Amino acid sequence: MKDSSAVRMDKVTKRFGSVLANDAVSMNINYGEILSILGENGSGKTTLMNMLAGIYYPDEGDMYVNGKEVAITSPHDAFELGIGMIHQHFKLIDVFTASENIILGLKGEKMTYDLAQVDQKVEQIARQYGFDIDPRQKVYEMSVAQKQTLEIVKILFRGANILILDEPTAVLTPQETEKLFNILRAMRADGKAIVLITHKLNEVLELSDRVTILRKGKYITTIPTPVANEQILTEAMVGEKVTLDINRPMPVDREKRLEIRNVTVYGKDRVKALDRVGFDVYSGEILGIAGISGCGQKELLESIAGLQAIEEGGSIRYFSPEGGKHELAKARPREIRDLGIHLSFVPEDRLGMGLVASLGMVENMMLKDYDKGKSPFLDKSGPKKLADDVKQELDVSTPSLDTPVRKLSGGNVQKVLVGREIAAEPSVLMTAYAVRGLDISKSYTIYNLLTEQKMKGVAVIYVGEDLDVLLALADRILVLCSGKVNGIFDARKVTKEEIGRRMTNLAKGDA
Numbered sequence: 001m002k003d004s005s006a007v008r009m010d011k012v013t014k015r016f017g018s019v020l021a022n023d024a025v026s027m028n029i030n031y032g033e034i035l036s037i038l039g040e041n042g043s044g045k046t047t048l049m050n051m052l053a054g055i056y057y058p059d060e061g062d063m064y065v066n067g068k069e070v071a072i073t074s075p076h077d078a079f080e081l082g083i084g085m086i087h088q089h090f091k092l093i094d095v096f097t098a099s100e101n102i103i104l105g106l107k108g109e110k111m112t113y114d115l116a117q118v119d120q121k122v123e124q125i126a127r128q129y130g131f132d133i134d135p136r137q138k139v140y141e142m143s144v145a146q147k148q149t150l151e152i153v154k155i156l157f158r159g160a161n162i163l164i165l166d167e168p169t170a171v172l173t174p175q176e177t178e179k180l181f182n183i184l185r186a187m188r189a190d191g192k193a194i195v196l197i198t199h200k201l202n203e204v205l206e207l208s209d210r211v212t213i214l215r216k217g218k219y220i221t222t223i224p225t226p227v228a229n230e231q232i233l234t235e236a237m238v239g240e241k242v243t244l245d246i247n248r249p250m251p252v253d254r255e256k257r258l259e260i261r262n263v264t265v266y267g268k269d270r271v272k273a274l275d276r277v278g279f280d281v282y283s284g285e286i287l288g289i290a291g292i293s294g295c296g297q298k299e300l301l302e303s304i305a306g307l308q309a310i311e312e313g314g315s316i317r318y319f320s321p322e323g324g325k326h327e328l329a330k331a332r333p334r335e336i337r338d339l340g341i342h343l344s345f346v347p348e349d350r351l352g353m354g355l356v357a358s359l360g361m362v363e364n365m366m367l368k369d370y371d372k373g374k375s376p377f378l379d380k381s382g383p384k385k386l387a388d389d390v391k392q393e394l395d396v397s398t399p400s401l402d403t404p405v406r407k408l409s410g411g412n413v414q415k416v417l418v419g420r421e422i423a424a425e426p427s428v429l430m431t432a433y434a435v436r437g438l439d440i441s442k443s444y445t446i447y448n449l450l451t452e453q454k455m456k457g458v459a460v461i462y463v464g465e466d467l468d469v470l471l472a473l474a475d476r477i478l479v480l481c482s483g484k485v486n487g488i489f490d491a492r493k494v495t496k497e498e499i500g501r502r503m504t505n506l507a508k509g510d511a
Contacts, residue, residue, distance in 0.1 A: 006193035012061035039214035040439030053085035054078035084155025085164040174500035257459040263314040288474030344426035357406035361387040390419030
């Protein structure tokens with residue numbers, strides 16, 4: 001039986017230039033437990049674990065594995081010590097099978113396996129922990145959950161006893177998440193040491209044994225999960241009292257703003273991204289869009305915004321608050337604006353589509369109306385005030401309003417984009433992953449801003465990854481599955497399990 005101590009970090013420090021990512025962090029990881037690491041964006045969670053995984057090397061401090069001081073200078077060193085990390089972005093070769101990916105890069109004796117032996121060992125690992133994996137399946141044929149399973153099996157195959165998972169449920173359905181949790185529990189029962197980096201407090205409370213809190217690169221505390229709750233964890237992360245309630249008043253004075261009928265969109269290689277999609281959007285409500293990654297969410301919002309061509313026969317009709325009607329199916333973004341339609345869009349691609357990376361906040365605020373200037377000497381007083389208001393309200397961290405936004409963190413870039421679109425006073429506001437990259441306190445700020453827009457009579461469309469948030473924030477939830485509408489539900493009555501089922505299985509008659 002192993003000693004319970006798997007890893008001990010002693011005053012570990014990591015700098016990137018003038019940025020102190022980890023500041024003398026000391027903590028323990030034990031065998032036979034699941035340890036969650038929590039912290040706001042930029043608190044140093046992933047950086048700390050990347051040092052344990054051999055991706056970064058500490059500038060100061062010591063690390064001990066199984067009681068012995070070690071120097072981990074590469075992922076290979078980490079593997080030799082039984083440490084494996086599953087990153088948010090999978091490191092797999094699409095055209096290879098599961099087994100081929102598993103043995104890719106192995107050295108020494110482990111390379112003597114032939115593929116038949118590898119298949120057998122993969123199947124044995126799958127039986128032991130409850131994995132659902134086909135060793136001969138090609139990666140490009142796999143779902144996101146299957147790819148994640150493969151990454152976990154890959155490091156177990158290589159002998160890992162210490163596993164680090166970075167945001168493992170970000171793109172999983174509730175059913176896939178529960179399956180993963182059962183696997184992690186089985187691994188814990190087998191004596192593995194498991195580290196979970198996540199921002200989902202409900203998952204931390206459900207799964208982990210202890211929770212370690214980091215704040216601004218410093219170790220704050222470790223809390224036994226049985227004595228923790230969301231409020232305790234959040235206040236430890238933020239350092240002050242935070243309100244975690246999403247206010248959801250009932251919609252009032254609902255009026256139809258968008259009528260979408262028979263919308264079909266083709267993506268790359270003429271693959272159908274949206275298939276005869278139809279639904280209505282109303283003022284004074286938040287319509288949540290649920291679906292696994294790549295099910296047409298991006299194409300849906302872009303088609304409404306005039307950024308995607310839709311097939312003949314499709315219709316996107318806008319009903320203005322003044323009573324006018326406009327067909328938007330063939331309109332481009334500038335034509336939509338010239339019609340007097342106030343439509344704001346927070347895209348998934350923040351710097352590629354939403355903002356100009358080389359410009360500062362003031363210039364990015366001007367982009368909405370750049371073509372209305374009468375001379376090259378544009379008046380910046382209005383955009384500057386708007387930029388300053390957004391900076392103050394959303395606590396944007398930037399050296400100055402003129403600093404290029406590409407130099408800001410992802411979370412701060414998101415604040416700039418969301419703030420600009422809300423400030424445009426739209427009649428329709430569409431957001432794709434509006435809180436991606438934001439810490440929990442600023443996420444709740446965004447949720448409340450969206451609710452304020454709803455109460456002002458704005459029709460809000462919210463595409464999100466966290467079903468718990470969708471169920472608490474939205475009034476109705478539309479589920480996309482394989483590019484089709486697979487049900488529209490009252491968010492106050494539907495269960496998370498039903499939404500999860502609809503995300504992965506088309507209802508009868510829709511296949």
